[in-house]
């Protein structure tokens with residue numbers, strides 16, 4: 001189940017690349033530090049605003065998305 005990181009919309013169509021509710025690109029959160037010990041584009045939790053492995057800002061944090069709706073805590 002993909003949850004929009006911006007508005008929390010959940011009922012996306014199969015293969016959706018963008019949120020139909022707010023237009024935000026849908027994707028996984030990752031570490032933007034290419035020298036991260038976990039490797040470039042390291043997989044980190046969607047709720048992470050900073051990389052737990054190197055402390056760099058996460059992708060979501062970088063583009064101004066914050067999990068303010070707490071949608072990441074459900075699942």
Ligand SMILES: [Zn+2]
Pocket residue numbers: 004005006007008009019020021022023024
């Ligand atoms: Zn959305």
Ligand SMILES: [Zn+2]
Pocket residue numbers: 031032033036037038042051052053054055056
């Ligand atoms: Zn990192």
